Amino acid sequence: MPTLETVRALLPFVLEQLRGFSKIHVVTLTFFVVIYVLERAYGETPKRYLSRGFLHDLGYWFWSRSSAQMFLATAGVMYLMTPAFGFLRFDLLAGWNPVARYFVYWVVFDFTSYWVHRWKHSNSWLWAFHSVHHSQENLTFITLTRGHPFETLFGSLIAFFPLVILGAPPAAWLPLALFRTFLEALQHSAIPWRMGPLYRVIVSPVFHSFHHSTNPEHHNRNFGVNLAVWDFLFGTAVDHEPRPAEFGLKETPMPTLASQLFGPFRTIYRSYAEKRSPVTDFAVPDGQLLARPADKAD
Ligand SMILES: [Zn+2]
């Protein structure tokens, strides 16, 4: 448990990070406007922004950008970076130039995110929470923030853990989070970009749309968060197919905010009370997903 002194030492760092976050809100909002204008330029109607799901996503946006969530996530990451966890820090990149170092942080962070994402699909407890992200039927740039508060907190902490081991400074947290926000907002938009040959490198809007598809052929595919290379490397990529038209969960829809926030707990409770795996569109028994891709690679 953090001692009072550790908390006192952490506070200035956390507050500094939060100040940085509030400054970037303006940049982020500008980016959202650019995405919206591009969608209109490609002939998309604003219909999806008039759905109840969009209002829910707005709620997730305000929660995830609220000081409560930011404080918890930032404080958690900062705590992992304190001397208390010094034994975990190997400072493997000491002496590297900053550009190369940040590139390695990004790639390592993304590699971890890919595996954490696969874990969320193969573990029934984690899937119960992650399914909230998949419940959106009208994808928009803001769907990036749709996630059960438990999932977003857990995801931030575990994905940053390898950076702690590498010896990343606390300042690495902000640019990585910002860059990730930009790419993930683009991925959830309706802009029909495949990014040409870069389809196999960067996660494009078309690439990520397969991950949200209702077509069972696309389930548990395209896990990449920023880089698509991991899916091609580990045999979980969907390629050469037209963009799916339907998104969401057919068997376990979550049309209300209450079903999104409390549904995961009910799913877990039922799975134990009734001694069966939680039944959802995507759920696979623990471990099975990790063994599957090699024989079902596209
Ligand atoms: Zn997913």
Ligand SMILES: [Zn+2]
């Ligand atoms: Zn998504």
